[in-house]
Amino acid sequence: MIAVATQGATFWTVFDADGADPRRITPSGGGFASGTAGFDSVAYSPDGKRVAFVAGATGPVTAANSGLWVADADGTHAHRLDDHWLTEKPAWSPDSTTVYASHGTLGDGIPGLSVYRYRADGGAPGVPAFSDPGCADYRPQATHQGFLFVERVCGAKPGTNTQPGDLALLRPGDRVPVPAGSFWNPVVSPDGARVASLAQDQVPGNPNHFVQGVTTNYLGSDLTTLPIATVAEGHDIGAVGYRPSGDVVFADRYTGTAPGDTAQVSLSAITVVADEQGAAPHVLATVVGAVTSIDVQPGAPLFGARPVADRVGGGDRVATSVDASRWTYDAYGTGGRQANSAVLARSDTFADALGGTALALQKAGPLLLTPTGLLDPDVARELTRILPPHTTVYILGGTSAISPAVEAKVKALGFMVRRLGGANRYATAAAIADEIDGYSADTIMIATGADYPDALAAGVAAGQNRLRILGRQGGVVLLTDGASMPPETVTYLEHVNPHVVHVYAVGGQAVKAVAKALPALAPSVTPLAGADRYETAAKVANSDLFGGGAPGRYTMVGIATGRNWPDALSGGALIGEQGGPLLLADADGVVGAEKAILTSGGLKGLAVFGGPAAVSDSALTSAANLAFGPGAWDQKTDRLAPSLP
Incomplete structure (x- = not known):
């Protein structure tokens, strides 16, 4: 359903999704003075039962024809919410x-x-x-x-x-x-991933004439904004909206002749175009008047659906990383969720990859694993599936971590390669941090690099402060050598202004390392350390980077075994992209303080990484029952870019 309001009209018009069956809606009830107010904007509720509208008097202003109102979907039973209002x-x-x-x-x-x-x-x-x-x-x-x-x-x-x-x-x-x-008059897609906005371009060869258009982009992306539609010179765009499919709907306003009439009047063509460059717009309907508001009723295709517990991966660590990428991103050029890059790490050890989750999240791409000496064929296929030619693929570590042969193969596939490495894991982490933001990171997570659990949870959290979404300087992960601070990490931290940058020490080893090596910085560092890796992961999930654990801050959490690293590494990039934290499971599943995160409310899904040998079916069931209630959820395995709540 599409609802449009037109300037000066004492009604609004509702169409079917294909532009057919127009119905005029005039609100009534609650003392509303029908026929004495126009409507600059209307918005239907997600369940389709009610409509909010802004009324503006067409004559003398009274309490009965102005302000913010709500009515039933058909306009009846109106009641005023406030006499303060804007258009x-x-x-x-x-x-x-x-x-x-x-x-x-x-x-x-x-x-x-x-x-x-x-x-x-x-x-x-x-x-x-x-x-x-x-x-x-x-x-x-x-x-x-x-x-x-x-x-x-x-x-x-x-x-x-x-x-x-x-x-x-x-x-x-x-x-x-x-x-x-x-942006100029931005409209955000219902899933919060994309933004459509207006643009104005000069007519070639005529500097005094301009044409308007609609452009779109993935919210905060550093990719070039895509122009998807342009209206003729002398026309203007009155309003923009999104369909649930991701298509864009806009009003092309112009002066013309209505069917069956000879007088020149204001007309608006309600036009739909796919959210991709080169798509062909088509007109759904034409209405008399200058449209000032478009509301596309999405129904509730996602809201209210049964929650899903996803199992992602399980074949082996390389296959799990590919499955996580397939879950997160659509094929390039098809719309939906598009990757901007990819990160490659060696599959046999975690040393060079602990900063990789933050990098993958900052650069909007998956973290894929491959053997040191060859590019896994499934990884190669996934790169070509999600990335257009000439996209940057980041390789973590030196040539002993990922061989020159792998780099050559990635280049042969048509991609640009940027290798980030150093003399050791600490230097590599610092190189990754430098790639993300130089010394200008807004958030720094410090965790031990002698083991993996704390750094894995930290990487997902660091990725929540990312340039492309929040407009900030970004988040990075730096490593300690247990309770000692390596010189590569000290060098980076010496450039940090503790009054500007948010620094977190994740895990007891990192807290000790900061206190011993940088006592002047220690008072400004927020400790996130529990009695064990599971409690530490819970503290990270309840940190400011996840809104202090506020219900509704994220709709999904990820769960990976805390007894090994590969699934948590690639899974962390998946769950971090959805804005949720990474929880670690022991042999019995999610334990201790992590359970409270599952029961805090607002969750509509969870993702378990790896097969039953990593996180058992009973552990998955227990976690989903805690989050959603017994029998109130569905289980899926290795979905391809699923629709999300």
């Missing part, structure tokens, strides 16, 4: 109980816009959704996961004109919104 489109929480809307003023000086949340039933006054002193926040958009995106202006000075600001993301547990990129 921006409201947003709904995934469970259809809460409406977000912005109100206030945006002008010269310090901006006064705030995002408020309202109970959709009108049972309580609206309250600020969050506190963001000194900033204006407006145009809220919510994803299926419950993440809230807003446009944000900060630091305005008296006498200056505040312009539309940057897109920012607020996740459960965040103290303030964090930057997510700069």
Whole structure:
């Protein structure tokens, strides 16, 4: 279903998904003065039962024809939520109980816009959704996961004109919104992965004429933004939305002649185009009037579905890394979830790979394992499946870790190769950190490199602070030699400003190493150390990098055996990409403080890495029962780029 509002109209129009069967909706009830208000924006709830709309009086303003309202889907039983309102489109929480809307003023000086949340039933006054002193926040958009995106202006000075600001993301547990990129009128996809925005290009040879278009990109990606549609000169784009499929819907507004009429009027062609370059747009319907709002009702194809416990991999460690990549990324050029790069590590030891999870997450690609002397054929096929030619593939370690023959094979497949290595595992970790952000990392995780568990959990956490999504400097992993600090790590840390950078010591060995080698830095370091590897993983999962464990911060967790490293390494890149933490299991499954993470609420899936010999079927069942309840979940194995909650 597609709903559109047109400027000045005292109704809005609802179409079927294919543009057929248009129905006009005029709200009524609750004292609403039908026929005396126009609607700049409408938004249907995810369950399709209700609609939020902004009313603007077409004549004298009264309480009956202005403000923010909610009604049943057919417009009946309307009730007003607030008399403060703006023309921006409201947003709904995934469970259809809460409406977000912005109100206030945006002008010269310090901006006064705030995002408020309202109970959709009108049972309580609206309250600020969050506190963001000194900033204006407006145009809220919510994803299926419950993440809230807003446009944000900060630091305005008296006498200056505040312009539309940057897109920012607020996740459960965040103290303030964090930057997510700069766009012109951005619209975020329901899964929070992509963003569509407007563009204006000069007409070739005519510097005074311009045409508008729609561009898309993976949110925060460093890839070139893709232009997917352009409207004719003299036309403009009135509103943009996303279909559940990922296609983009927009209103092409122009002046023309309506069927059966001779007068020139404002028209809007409701147009759909696939989210990929070169796709052919097609018109679903044409309406009279200038469309100001498009709302695509996704139904609830994901929300409310039974949770899934995925088992990923199990053939061997190399096959598991390929299965994790296949689960995470679609084939390149097909839309969906696209990889920007890939990371290759040796399959026989963890030494050079402990910083690799953070790198894979920063660069938006899988972490694949291969033998030292040859490129595994399945890994080669996976690289060519997910990456376009000339993409960078990162190789971890020197030529004794990944041989020149492997590097040559990767190049022969058409990819660029960047090798990151050093004289030892500590130097390699520092080289990886330098590749991510030089000495400008916003988050530094320090863990022992003499063993693997703490560094594996740390790598997933470091990847949550990543350039391409949050607009920050990124997160890295550095290694200690047990309770000692290697010179390569000391050199990196000596460049760190502890008043700016967030430093975490993960595990007891790292805490001791920092205290002994860098006593001046130690007071600024946050310790994340438990009695054992399992409790340490739980502390990492409850750290600020995961919103302090706030329910709803992530919808999935990953589980790998804590008794070996390969599955956790490649699985960490998978679960980190979904925004969730990595938990470690012993022979009996998830233990101790990790269990509370499974029962904290908000989970809609979990991924278990490796076969039953690594994490038993009984351990998988126990974890899923804790998270979702006995019999309330489904199990899947090695799905290919599945739809996610």
